[in-house]
Amino acid sequence: MISRYWVLLFFVLCGASAGAKTHTFESLPVQESGRVKPLVTVAQETLQLIYGRSKYEGKPALDILTTWILVPEPWVEKEIIKIDHHGLKEALGFSKEKKYFTPKQVSTNQRLNVLLSDLQVRTARKEKLNAYYQAVQRLQGQILTFYGITQGALKVFPPAKETDSTSWLSLREMTETQSEAFFKVLAARATQFVGGTDLEVKQGKEALDIALKNYSNLARDFGGDNYPTHSDMSVEVHYQQLMPFFWTWILYLIATLLFTLSFLTLGPVLAGLGYVVFGSAFLFHTYGFVLRCLITGRPPVSNMYETVVWVGWGVVLFSGLFALVKKRPWIALVGAAVATLCMIVADFAPVILDGTLQPLEPVLRSNLWLTIHVMTITLSYAAFFLAFGIGDYGVFLYLKDRAGNRKKIHELAQVAYHSIQVGVVLLTAGTILGGVWADYSWGRFWGWDPKETWAFIALMGYLAILHARLVGWVKDFGMLAGSVVSFSLVIMAWYGVNFVLGAGLHSYGFGAGGIEYVSAFVGLHLIYVGYGWFVERYNPSAK
Amino acid sequence: MAREKSKFQKWVKPLASLKIAVFVIVSIGVMSAWGTIVESMYQDAKRAQETVYHSWFSYGIFLLLMINLIAVIVDRYPWKKQHIGFISAHVGIIILLLGSLQTRYFGIDGSMAFAIKESKKQITVGETDLIVYSGLAAGGMRKVFEQEVKFIKNPPAPDNPFEITVGGDSIIIDDYRPYSIPQNKIEPSDKKTDGPALRFQISNDNVSESDWLMLGRAPFDVKNMGPAKMVLSKKGAFQYEDGNVLLIETDGKSETMTYKVFTASKNGETASGRVKAGDSIETGWMGLTFRVLKFYQAAREKWVYEPLEASVEGSVAAIRFQFGGSEYWTGLNSSVRLFSDNAFHVFVFANRQLQLDFALRLDEFRVGRYQGTMRAASYESDVTVLEKGDEILKTTISMNEPLKYKGFTFYQSSFQEDEMGRPNMSILSVNRDPGRFWKYLGCILLVFGIIHLFYFKRRRAK
Known part of the structure; x- marks a missing residue:
């Protein structure tokens, strides 16, 4: 799906030799x-x-994988399997304090089989798995993957060019010549990272190049166009090595600090610098997003990880626009802080937010609708997230010095209000587009499916605020507090339906984990706003 | 420029209150949230629909919303240019709600499952009915009772039974399990006419399997267990021909049976003797031991519906009823034959079937997989529309590419596979939505209205 032209363009941009x-x-x-x-x-x-990490004892994943294939035996005894779930550790008779276990410990565990057959009964019935069984399922995946790789299940060789088969050949299924060529590559690579004198390293590099060339040619001759070229793979290699979303949050964090400092000292200079870093972070963010589009051939908004990245992007977009139009750097500060939060969550929670690039479920394979519907709705979440950040900041100013900040609080409430307006337009439009999509692919416009229902509930929450404002129930403080409280509904629609309720037709995005963190996040904010409200209501002396 | 409001407007004013609007908006939110919790708890969308979204409470709130919306529009009369956004958004919601009501009462939302080469006219919808057919003296059956039941909302119970009286017999439904797994159990019977049944296990160090042999009214029953056959037979009814066979013969009178082991490689009988429940027989085939676990001289099959907390794949709703002094269980979409002293009935608890005036034939069904996996990437059905046996049109229905015909739309929704993972059934969802036009119109007005409203306000604020 990726056009050759774009791949080549990127390839040239990346500075590698084309073709x-x-x-x-x-x-x-x-x-x-x-x-x-x-x-x-x-x-x-x-x-x-x-x-659970992309490095093992400081060594990159690629080297680790190489040794798993070449010399699997010692790895069976190494503590490399991460188990987080306490209940599962208990069920296996493992110590709760430990986090990592050896493949041998796990695979020879007598109780594992019982757990796996329990799991099988549940998955056969398509039951909703609780956190415990999801942990069992994860462990099953870990064990199968580890032993699969050590026993040569990696599918590295293309199907023959004259066959219709799309299934690649694993190391076990390859002929002797083929697997020998592959093992030569592995061995050459292994001697390289083991190291040695300069000369040895240089020779090792040459040996690796020759081995790679031989293997590539062999695979290409056998598989023809079934075997992608280096350039076909280069965008993804570039994406994996660049880690754009890692650098993005670092930059957002720096921007946040610069904006914060600008309020304390050297205002304009630091704010200007903040804008520069903020802008470059946004460009980097966009670049990473485009790379992901190119790799998957679709807009990356189909799972939790991708929407978190996209919402972070939207927050920056809206806050940047508001900051520029209203000439208020603190809007950019809030945007940078919220974006930092999004990107850190995306980067640090791989168990919960799966960042791997996955193929789509059949029902989602209709790019146009997916793009429009999901992107519109999640973009509304971005506007609400910005309002949330502004609300947080406003309540803070309120508690700090309500009289001295009166003007700024009013400005904050205005921005929160506008941000909510943008969100309401996008969410209404997005929900309706969802209805159009559902009508088109499931045959009904509205079916009270939990995902769509919660988007609707969030909309009701914000509409209640907008209408209450007209009656005079909601003023500056109410707008700020409301932005924070109503965002709980967005969190429910965005995260809760998939991770807490786990019901409905939007089942392609289900997951588990992180409930305690998300609940704490929501709970603390409710307490925070509740405290603010209490001060507002019962402590008029502070006026 | 205050213009005198009319008497009607003064009367309407309290109904147009924004406070009512806020109350309604919050209530709709709370009600919807409750619905999603119900759905999650029971993993059952239908229950949430029947008990929450389509409850009287829900309809009451939406009615209040409607009154509030109409009142607020009347209240603003005479309308001015600045009201365009406001009126458009609120009229949009009214039209949207009316369109939804039309879909609710005049729309059809069903499904159609058919095998390859099968043609079908019926679609299955969500409503459940109880139907009784009675046998006629002259032969043949007649429908004597039919009624829609909403057992999810109003479940029958011993103190809230649902009673049907047909031709002097009464069927009393007095229990309901919304989610249960049907299981076939074999239990001893006291009827002399029921045949014997035997539960056995065959095992060696590597395998262990158990199963039932049951005669019923047949002379013998054979179970093929891979390399060997297990046979339960009336004395002398089964004749050995070839293969490895373990033959158990019963005279139907005593607890003890006779057995014979036939081995293919030895061309005949290799062992024989007497056996009863609890005994084992060494078959001599690959170290396999045959064990008689249970033996009933008279046995009957019975469907048991094991209750579950929530819906899972393969679970069905089940009802219990009393008829002629006996108690029965039956699951949704199955029927029971009932005999009384004076009549014969067939009792059915099932989803309603609607007849289309045309048929659909499934010619071919394909599943596209992601490369190198069994993960479905796409699926599509080749279908032919038939009217009175004539082929009207041929087309392919795939995900996001439905067939529209005579006001009905057929969408590819799912499929079933056989044990080998080959697709053998296609499931289409079938839909008729007369409210579609109004819903789309309402949506357009709503979105236009909101944008205009916010844009206009911002300009005014400046």
Whole structure:
């Protein structure tokens, strides 16, 4: 789906030599979970799944994966399987204090089979899995993946060009010549990262290049166009190595600090610098987003991780626009802070927010509607998230010095109000577009499906504020507090339906985990606003 | 420029209150939230619809909303240019609600499941009916009772039974399980006419399997267990031909049976003796031991509906009823034959079926998979529309590409696979939505209205 032209353009931009057919070690294609991806992606995703991080003892995932295949035995005894769920550790008779266990410990555990067959009964019935069984399922995935890889289940060789098969061949299924060529690559790579004198390293590099060339040619001759070239893989390799969303949150964090400092000292200079960093972070964010579009051939808004990234982007967009129109750097400050939060959550919660690039469920394979409907709704979440941040900040000013900040509080309430207006337009339009999509692909406009219902409930929450404002029930403080409180409904619609309720037709996005953190986040904010309201109501002396 | 409001407007004024509006908006939010919680608890969308979204409370709130909206529009009369956004948004909601009401009462929302090469006219909808057919003296059956029941909302119970009287017999439904797993159980019977049944286990170090052999009215019953056959037979009814066979013969009078082991490689009988429940037989085939776990001289099959807390794949609703002094359970979409002293009835608890005046034939069904996996990427059905046996049109229905015909729309919604993972059934959702036009019109007005409203306000604020 990615046009060759774009790939080539990017390839040139990335400064690599265009048209090269020989793969690098990182770009070797592997078929996994329904698509062909570069080896570096497979390595990072695998280590992330099993070990929960993309490095092991400071060594990159790719090296770790290489040794798993070459010398699996010692790894069976290494503590590399991460188990978080306390109940599961207890059920397996493992110590609760420990986080990591060896593959051997897990696979030889007598109770594992019982757990797995319990799980099977539940999945066969398509029951909604609770956190415990999701942990069992995860462990099953970890064990199967680890032993799969050590036993040569990695599908690295393309199907023959004259066959209709789309299934690639694993190391086990390859002929001796084919697997030998692949193992030569692995061995050359292994000697390289083991290190040695300069000369040895140089020779190692040459050996690796030769081995790669031989293997690539072999695979290409056998598979023809079934075997993607280095350039086909290069965008994804670039994405994996660049880690754009990691750098994005670092930059947003710096921007937040610069804006904060600008209020304390050297105002205009630091604010100007803040805008520069903020702007570059936004460009980087956009670049990462575009890369993901190019890799998947669709706008990346189909799972929790992708929507968090997209909402962060929207928050920055809206806050930037408001800040520029109203010439108030504190709007950009709030935007940068909220975006930092989004991107940190996306980057640090891989177990909950799966950042891997997955193929789409059939019902979502209609790009136009997916794009319009999901993007509009999540963009409204961005506007509400910005209002939430502004509300938070406003309540803080309120508690600090209500009289001295009267003017600023009023301005904040105005921005929150406008932000909510933007959100309401987008959410109404997005919900209706969702209805159009549902009408088109499921045959009914509105079916009280939990995801759509919660988007609707959030809309009701904000409409209640907008109408209450007309009666005079909601003034500056009410607008700020309301922005914070109503955002709980958005969190429910965005996260809660998939992770707490787990019901309905939008089941392609279900997940588990993080409930305690999200509840704490929501709960603390409600307490915070409740305290603000209490001060507002019963402490008039502060006026 | 205050213009005198008319008497009607003064009367309407309290109904146009914004306070009512805020109350209604919050109530709708709370009601909807409750609905999603109900759906999540029971994993059942239909229950949420029947008990929350389509409850009287819900309808009351929407009625209040409607009155509030109409009143507020009347209140603003005479309308001016600045009211365009306001009126458009609020009229949009009124039209949207009316369109939804039309869909609710005149729309059809059903499904159609058919196998490849099958043609079908019926669609199944969500409503559930109780139907009784009675046998006629002259032969044949006649429908004597039919009524829609909403057991999710109003479940029958011993103190709230649902009674049907047909031709002097009464069927009393007095229990309901919304979610249950049907299981076939075999239990001893006291009727002499019921045949014997035997539960066995066959095992060695690597495998262990158990199953039932049941005669009923047949002379013998055979279970094929891979390399060997297990047979329960009336004395002398089964004749050995070939293969590995373990034959158990019963005379129907005593607890003890006789057995014979036939081995293919030895071309005949290799062991024999007597056996009763609890005994084992060494078959001599790959170390397999045959064990008689249970033996009933007279046994009957019974469907048991094991209750569950929430809906799962394969669960059905089940009802219990009393008829002629006996107690029965039956699941949704199955029927029970009932005999009394004076009549014969067929009792049905089922989803309603609607007849279309044309048929659809499934010619072919395809599933596209993601490369190298069993994960479905797309699925599509080739169908032919038939009217009175004539082929009207051929088309392909796929995800997001429905067939529209005579006001009905057929969408690809799902499929079923056989044990080998080959798709064998296509499931279409079938829909007729007469309110569609109004809903779309309402939406357009609503979105236009909101944008105009906010834009206009911002300009005025400046």
